[in-house]
Amino acid sequence: MTENQQSQESHVTQESGELTRRKIVVVGAGALAVAGLGGTAFAASAATEDGRATRSATSAQDDAEVCYRLTSETVEGPYYIDADKIRQDITEDREGIPLLLDLKVIDSETCKPIRNAAVDIWHCDAVGVYSGYEDMGNGGGGGGPAPTGAPPTDTPTDAPTGPPPGGGHQEPTDDTRYLRGTWRTDRNGHVAFRTVFPGWYRGRCVHIHVKVHVDGEWTDAGYEGGHACHTGQFFFDEESVLASAVVEPYASNAAERTTLTEDTIYDQSGTQGGLLKLRYGKRHIGKGVRGSLTVGVDPEATEDGQGAPPQPTTSASPSAS
Known part of the structure; x- marks a missing residue:
């Protein structure tokens, strides 16, 4: 007795939206193919001495992806630059531990992958400096201990400084x-970037910023129109950060470090809050790290990260984003 098998076809809905003024211009040489990222100097699985891949214990928590959960939204922060680099390798001349960031973007309601989305990422270098804002120094003046004593009562006479x-x-x-770049998701919702493990600056834990744009159009000039349906941040567990801190140039970063549990932006919810799953050789993190995460978004929403920042907790210091 035979059984009939039915095949299922996946349908990707093409949604139209009013074009915005947002436009990305392609610059520089041709972008790397995803296959090229897989052939980086460090193995994608970041093997240990005996050839077996190792995952950081903390980042392995909450392994099961729950497709209907929205990934946490966060503030955009003061250092976003509307993407003008269409590329997967965003390293340029920055020194640091090689990082392969492998993401999958899905519709959190239907669980279907979102194809042709524009994904922006940006982060500081190993010593806490953001490109485009080098004059701001390490982290741009954010952080520091909470003020003590009575607030001043006189009217300030000087113009405010530092990031908004x-x-x-x-x-x-x-x-x-x-350490900035934009690339499109493939038919399976995947996108990958080659970069370096971020450093830290006073007031924030180690993190990477991300935006997901949908409803736009990819052209010969880049990506036009659409809207941001997700603005978030990716985070690194303490074990991996401590391992990186003994490797140069991270070891030269003298900035006071904020831990993951002290951070005012991370909501402590594991992968839903943006905590990356990491794979690397525990005794040889300098050879490379692979970070991965499934990002659940609502493509109908507009999440530009311009809302009010989270209120700091008693264990955290005020921070730049």
């Missing part, structure tokens, strides 16, 4: 663009 609070945007101070 919350999701406010700071205009770039220079033309550098290292």
Whole structure:
């Protein structure tokens, strides 16, 4: 007795939306293919001495992906630059531990992959400096202990300095663009970037910023229109950060470090909150790290990260984003 088998076809809904003023211009040489990322100097599985891949214990928590859960939204932070680098390798000349960031973007309601989305990532270098804002130094002046004593009662006479609070945007101070880039998701919702393990600056734990744009159009000039349906951040467990801290140039970063549990942006919810799953050789993290995460978004929503920042907890210091 035979059984009839039915095949299922996946349908990708093409949604139209009013074009915005957002436009990405392709610059530089041709972008790397995903296959090229797989052939980096470090193995994608980051093997240990005996050839077996190792996953950090903390980042292995909450292994089961629950497709209907929205990944946490966060503030954009002051250092976003509307993407002008269409590329997967965003390293440029920055030194640091090689990091392969492998993401999958899905519709959190239907569980279907979102294809042709534009994914932006940006982060600081090993010593806490953001491209485009080198004049701001390590982290741009955020952080520090909470103020003590009575608040001042006199009227300030000097113009405020430093980055704007919350999701406010700071205009770039220079033309550098290292550790920034945009690439499209494939038919399975996957996108990969080659970069370096981020460093830290006072007031924030180690993190990577991300935006997901949908409803736009990919053209010969880049990506046009659409809207941001997700603005978030990816985080690294303490074990991996401590391992990186003994490797140069991270070891030269003298900034006071905020831990994952002290951070005012991370919501402590594991992978749903953006905690990456990491694979690397525990005794040889310098050879490379692979970070991965499934990002659940609502493609109908507009999440530009311009809302109010989370309220700091008693264990955390105020911070730039």
